[in-house]
Amino acid sequence: MKKIIYSIFLLGILFNTACKKNAELTTLQPVSFSGSLQASTSSVALTTANDTSSVVTLSWPAVVYPVKASVTYTLQADVPTDTVGTNAWAGATSIALGKDVLSKSYKGTDLNNMAMAMGLTAGTQGKLVFRVQAYQDRYAYSKAVTVNVTPHKTVVAYPVLYVPGDYQGWSPATAPTIAAVQADKIYDGYINIPSGGTNHFKFTSAPDWNHINYGDGGNGTLTTDGLAGDLVVPEPGYYELSANLNTNTWTYAKTTWSIIGDATPGGWSSDTQLKYDASNKVWTVTADIVSTGSFKFRANNAWVIDFGIDANGKLAYADSPVYGYNAAIGNITVPTSGNYTITLDLHDPTNYNYKLKKN
Numbered sequence: 298m299k300k301i302i303y304s305i306f307l308l309g310i311l312f313n314t315a316c317k318k319n320a321e322l323t324t325l326q327p328v329s330f331s332g333s334l335q336a337s338t339s340s341v342a343l344t345t346a347n348d349t350s351s352v353v354t355l356s357w358p359a360v361v362y363p364v365k366a367s368v369t370y371t372l373q374a375d376v377p378t379d380t381v382g383t384n385a386w387a388g389a390t391s392i393a394l395g396k397d398v399l400s401k402s403y404k405g406t407d408l409n410n411m412a413m414a415m416g417l418t419a420g421t422q423g424k425l426v427f428r429v430q431a432y433q434d435r436y437a438y439s440k441a442v443t444v445n446v447t448p449h450k451t452v453v454a455y456p457v458l459y460v461p462g463d464y465q466g467w468s469p470a471t472a473p474t475i476a477a478v479q480a481d482k483i484y485d486g487y488i489n490i491p492s493g494g495t496n497h498f499k500f501t502s503a504p505d506w507n508h509i510n511y512g513d514g515g516n517g518t519l520t521t522d523g524l525a526g527d528l529v530v531p532e533p534g535y536y537e538l539s540a541n542l543n544t545n546t547w548t549y550a551k552t553t554w555s556i557i558g559d560a561t562p563g564g565w566s567s568d569t570q571l572k573y574d575a576s577n578k579v580w581t582v583t584a585d586i587v588s589t590g591s592f593k594f595r596a597n598n599a600w601v602i603d604f605g606i607d608a609n610g611k612l613a614y615a616d617s618p619v620y621g622y623n624a625a626i627g628n629i630t631v632p633t634s635g636n637y638t639i640t641l642d643l644h645d646p647t648n649y650n651y652k653l654k655k656n
Contacts, residue, residue, distance in 0.1 A: 326363050328360055328435070330357060330358055330360055330431070330438075331358045331361070333357075334427065334428065334429055334439040335355070335356050335357065336442050337353055338353050338444070339443075339444060340422075340445040340446075341446050342447045343405050343446065343449050345451075348404065348451075349404055349405065351403065351404055352405045353408065353444060354400060354401070354403075355400065355403075355427055357399055357400070357429050358399070359397070360433075362433040362434065364433065364434070366433060369396050369432045369433070370394045370396075370397075370398050370430065371391050371392065371394060371429070371630065372427060373390065373391050373429070373430060374390045374411060374415070374425055374427050375388065375390065375426050376416065376417075376424065377424050380426050384633075384635075386428070386632045387633055387637075387653075387655030388655060390411060390414075391632060392609065393606075393627045393628070406451070409448045409449060409451060411609065412425060413448050420447065420450070421447065422445050423445070423448075424443050424444070425443070425444050425446050426442070426443050427444065428440070428441040428442075436588075453647065455478050455646075456477045456482075457474040457647075458474060458475050458476075458500040458511070459500070459502075460472050460474065460488055460499075460538065461498060461499060462490070462498025462499065463494040463495045463496070463497045464490045464496070470505065473486070474486060475488075475538055475539070475646050481543070482541065482543045484500075484542070485537070485539050485619050486538055486539075486646035487535065487536065487644065488535075488538055489535045489573070490530060490533050490535075490536060491533055491575070494533075497528070498529075499511060499512050500519070500540055509521055510523065511547075513529070517546050517547060517548065518545055518546055519540060528547065534552075535551065537549065537602060537619075548618065550602065550618065552596040552602065553570070553571075553597060554571045554573075555571055555582075555594070556568070556569050556593070557569070557598075558592030558629075559587075559592075560586050560587050560588070560589075560590030560591050562584055562585060569582060579640050580640070580641040582638075583637070583638045583639070584636070585636050585637075586653075587634040588630065588631050589634070594612075594651065601616060602614075602616060604641075606628075606629055611650075631655075633655070635656070636656045638652075638653075639651070639653055640652040640654075
């Protein structure tokens with residue numbers, strides 16, 4: 298019996314040794330784009346005549362990963378000076394395209410808006426640099442392509458209502474506004490009402506008192522009766538104000554702002570709070586953000602008012618008590634992990650926007 302046990306023991310040692318000798322080091326197979334990112338044109342002059350036409354199409358070959366599964370592609374755009382150095386592409390505009398998408402076309406107005414947002418000058422030729430990010434279990438990046446872009450100045454005359462009040466000296470000429478951007482006669486905007494006043498205000502149709510003035514009609518309604526009382530919010534704060542002139546109603550919601558998502562320190566379970574900068578009229582936070590996740594801006598730690606980005610990378614409501622839910626709005630990402638200063642700017646109701654700056 299001892300001989301049998303010893304023999305089994307010896308065989309085990311030999312088998313284990315053989316396995317160790319035959320073990321191979323597992324390495325990730327390299328992946329890359331099999332060809333170049335291509336632009337349908339190298340130069341675009343933007344005018345009102347081609348605002349609604351396709352002006353450039355970017356296309357690229359698929360990246361083949363070892364595992365046969367869908368690949369997620371993101372188009373990134375930046376100015377040339379921000380694509381080199383330690384923080385290269387850190388401030389790029391990232392446009393999530395989805396799974397197995399191999400092209401992206403821009404209409405004139407969308408390319409123009411992006412070019413102006415990136416600091417190009419209207420009427421002057423500048424450069425935008427594009428690259429594509431592929432992801433399955435790791436990232437792969439295409440070589441960049443440069444497109445010369447001459448933007449034009451666009452002035453969109455969205456209807457606005459002025460919001461004069463006690464908080465700013467009852468001066469319509471210098472009052473902030475709310476705007477009807479997404480729907481006819483439905484106005485939306487954000488107003489900071491500091492402490493020390495009565496929190497009273499009105500809406501006016503012009504930057505003066507000589508046109509239509511909207512006061513309190515009772516029970517959340519508006520009236521044009523010149524003798525009507527003021528509109529009032531219960532306390533100082535940063536408010537979303539809305540006015541629906543189709544129904545002559547108005548609403549308010551006091552807000553604080555945060556970011557939430559698996560790109561942020563708190564993940565999807567805990568908000569990272571932003572702080573209001575009254576001097577610059579923006580909300581800011583400095584936080585560590587990871588490129589493998591995404592995030593949204595939301596108000597009051599709840600999914601009632603929140604912002605993501607649309608197909609062109611522009612800040613847009615995903616949830617809004619004024620406009621409802623928009624399933625087409627995506628999450629926000631960063632091209633590389635790091636410490637970022639994140640800015641949310643809601644002071645202009647015709648141009649809600651955000652900025653990401655890698656520190």
